[in-house]
Amino acid sequence: MLSQEKIICHRLLDPRYGLYQLVLRGKIAATAQPGQFVHLKVGATTDPLLRRPLSIARIDRARGEITLFYRVVGRGTALLTDVKEQESLNVLGPLGKGFTKPAEGELLLVAGGIGIFPLFSLLEAVDRSRVKVKVMWGGENRQFLESAGLPILRELGVEYEAATLDGSLGQKGLVTALLESSLHRTRTSQEMHHSAVAGAGPKDSVLQVAACGPRGMLKAVTEICCRQGVPVEVCLEERMACGVGACLGCVCTVKTATGHKRRRVCAEGPVFDGREVVWDEG
């Protein structure tokens, strides 16, 4: 749980977007699951005070390594850029509850911006000889997507569709538009298939979506999936203190049979059933 991880690789991927790759070797890789995160102590002083949560992007059990990607957004991540290869980092993890790993059927990974990072770990964990995986990824432009992981998608040979705000790669616009038209196509073809082969029910339930990105996007993805009757898991982000479920700082709200309840993003999440999340309440 508390581990000194050795920094195997730490490099700047893209100065324009402040994107970095960090590879750590230690105990965490042995038990890490897709969608889980680690909590890093950055700097040796009390300012900044708290650890920084980063999702686990790749897990290499054979080498005992995990890969993290991060974007510099504040003081904590700015300080993190100073750590050097061969040094070690004090890491808490693996933490949280990750994605459900489908054993068969079809998995659609929907990412917004750096939300692709935790989805890499799920992509690599599923048995793609049994599960058909497709990635839909939206970002600012071609350069961002290239720097943030398109080479990994190509390396893994996974089918993907991109959406960019400026149209420099893939469809111009948001990833939610890609999702909407794709799910619509799938449903229509399934319905046709259904009327041809009566009682081929199981096909229906085997498509599932896993999504990570900004809250507004996750809400839209969940709405689209709900309309199409497709199960969806979302990976949430929240300001976090302890990371282990003790402080109740990072809650979200979910619908339950007995009314709205709080759930700890760090402990019951960060991955939740999108249909349970109350999106319009803090």
Add this chain to the structure above:
Amino acid sequence: MKVDLTTRLAGLQLKNPVLTASGTFGFGEEYARFYDLALLGGITVKGITLEPRIGNPVPRIAETPSGILNAVGLENPGLEAFLSTYLPRLEKLKTAVIVNISGFSLEEYAKLAAALPENSCIAALEVNISCPNIKDGGMAFGTDPQSAGEVLAVTRKQTKLPLIAKLSPNVTDIVAIAKAVEENGADIISLINTLLGMRIDLDRGRPLLANTMGGLSGPAVRPVAVRMVYQVYQAVRLPIIGMGGISCWQDAVEFMLAGASAVSVGTANFINPLAPLEIINGLEAYCRQKGYHSVKELVGLAHRKEEPFDEEKR
């Protein structure tokens, strides 16, 4: 040389003077994954109220220089669920359990005290008259000597368990509050709760916390806490549990020299889950190095007129 770490605060007997602070330690389970909680002097669990509370909306946390603001708003499962679900699990921990209670009226404090069993793992009740993150009750009781006294008086009538009054630092005169709780049945005083603070988001031009204000904790508040422990030690006879930014053994020693008989580790758990254990070990090593047979000998040394550490050298 063996150092005696056992600590007695009124009726509360502890194997060592290091506790964990309420609201930073859940109901213990989260940190039981890191070490055996029986190694601690005791744990103080998340504050409970009569009814379940969903707490404040997010963001509940904001980082500050060497500190954090929190506005959780006393989210907790309520008395009934605490008794049926959490208390049986706490029984298994083999450590002293202090239950923190919060009410929105005198009657609620009384009901809570009456309902918490005297013959269980519960070693003491911490009466929270200092939560800054709820609209009524909480800190409103702890910022006026008369109401602080009234809360302790009604609670006292309902239980034989040692009562710890947890004081708010958000007052002009901490000594007046300390005296009021002493006169009304408190056995022990714990201080400080968090300091009321706030941050504003420069991008949105709005308060960063959903609750607007929150309680400041962490190393940033430590000097304020040490000062208040020092003042209260001079003014009352009750034993003190000192807390406020304690992150390492040196901090714990500072509080004990100021007059605390025991200390609580709070925010530091979030950064270093092993902090309480490291503090226990550090305290013991410090006593050994200074030639003290018991950790009790440290308590209040900073109040002595003569140089405390010349004497031992003789």
